[in-house]
Structure formats: structure tokens, C-alpha cells
Amino acid sequence: MQRKDGRWQIGLFYVDPATGEQKRTTVTARTRPEVRRKAKAMRDRLTDGRPARDSSAKLAAFAQGWLESTLAASDRKPSTKVWYRHMVEAHVVGSELGGMPLERIAPSSVDRWLVGMRSKGLSDSTVRGAFLALRAVLGDAVRDGALAVSPVKRTAPKIEDRNEAASLTPEQVGWLLDAAQGSRYRPCLVLLVNTGLRRGEALALRWDDMPSKAQIEAGGAFFVVRGTLSRLDGSLQVTSPKTR
Numbered sequence: 434m435q436r437k438d439g440r441w442q443i444g445l446f447y448v449d450p451a452t453g454e455q456k457r458t459t460v461t462a463r464t465r466p467e468v469r470r471k472a473k474a475m476r477d478r479l480t481d482g483r484p485a486r487d488s489s490a491k492l493a494a495f496a497q498g499w500l501e502s503t504l505a506a507s508d509r510k511p512s513t514k515v516w517y518r519h520m521v522e523a524h525v526v527g528s529e530l531g532g533m534p535l536e537r538i539a540p541s542s543v544d545r546w547l548v549g550m551r552s553k554g555l556s557d558s559t560v561r562g563a564f565l566a567l568r569a570v571l572g573d574a575v576r577d578g579a580l581a582v583s584p585v586k587r588t589a590p591k592i593e594d595r596n597e598a599a600s601l602t603p604e605q606v607g608w609l610l611d612a613a614q615g616s617r618y619r620p621c622l623v624l625l626v627n628t629g630l631r632r633g634e635a636l637a638l639r640w641d642d643m644p645s646k647a648q649i650e651a652g653g654a655f656f657v658v659r660g661t662l663s664r665l666d667g668s669l670q671v672t673s674p675k676t677r
Contacts, residue, residue: 439463440461440463441464442460442461443472445475458486460472460475478581487536488534488535488574489534489535490535491533491534492525492533492535492570493525493526495535495570495579496526496531497526499521499574503573512663515666516562523563524566524567528549529549530543530546535580539584543567543584543585550563568585571583571584609622609626630658631661633661633662634660634662634674638656638658643656658674660673661675
């Protein structure tokens, strides 16, 4: 129908999939063809089981709630949860993107956010990590019915490490081990350079993980990596290793 102000309006009734309640929503537009297009788009959303409208909540508020609920309840490793929290709080919550309502975030909004991080001189690994954290947050916004489609699904950032990580040459490794003579850290350094273990994996080793003297003498000795030592919330904790 046409309203007194000249705009056109269509009312739609639907059943909320979350509560089972019947609800009503409206779409308005300046012309009859435009309001019909909007109504069809909303019917398509409802038919697909998506929310009638995207949430007007700001991304920062949703992300904070995500940290305290979805992330906290997930089976991710404690160290991974700490990493997600840092990425979200440092690069999402206080950003211009974080101040936008979910319903107004477009792929171009995410692109501007990425450009802004690069302009600050952040490393490619940090930008990639922040993007992965944002993708997790918005993905769960879709799951919770706050968004119909995640804007990052239509964003494909090209993030490549420009700088190759520096590593020691065999000669420099020898200098390091020579300089560590008499240090309590030398056995750990020897283990690291000869096995390629991560630091946390080496520090989490226990005597039960090591081969027996008989196994060593038989020439079939090996040790087992069962955990990794990390500092979480100010204390050292052993968690499961990154991979089996």
C-alpha cells in the first residue's frame, strides 16, 4: 500500500526459526517496483532460513560478546583462545570497522579495514591473523542469525609474507653452541637445532617421554612429544601440541 508520505510499504508475516513465534516486518521504498523488489529479497531470505534483517548491533559489541561466550565455550586450545582474544581486542574492537553496525558492514568495509592496518605498518602475519579472527566472529554472527551472509565470504585479501624469516647458518649454529658452553640452556639448544622441535615442545618434555637406556643402546630410540609449554594469563601451562 501507499503511505501518506507517498512511500510504498509491504508487510510480511513469518515464523521466527529461533523461537517459533509468528512475527511481522515491513519494507518500504519510494516506488512500487522498488518495494516489490525489496519484499521479494526479504521473502528469499526467510525462505532460506536467514534472518529477516541483519542486526543493528555494532561489531565491537558483538565481538566482545563472542569472546566471552562462543570463544570461551569452544574446544580451541587455551593458547589459541588467547591469540583470538588479542587479535579481536587489538584490531577489531577499537577499529572504525568495530564501530559499524553489523547490517552496514559490506565487503568494501572489510577492504578499507585491511588497507588501514597495512597503512599502520603492521606485518602481513598480523594482518592475516586479524582477518582470520574477524572471519570467525562474523561467521558465528551468521550462525546466530545476526547476519544473513558474512561480508568476508566475498572478500579475498591477498596477504603474502614479503620477508622471509631469518635463520642461522650451520656455522652460526656452531658458534651459538660454543658460546653456550657451561650454560644450563645448552642441552635444550642442542635438542632444538638437531630435531627442529618448537621451543614450547622441547620445554614440555618429561623423563617419561624419553627413551630408556636399553632403547638407546639397541639403536631404536625415539622420544614422544606430548605437550607444549606456553605462558597463558601470566602462568606457565602445558597444553596439547599443535599437531599430532
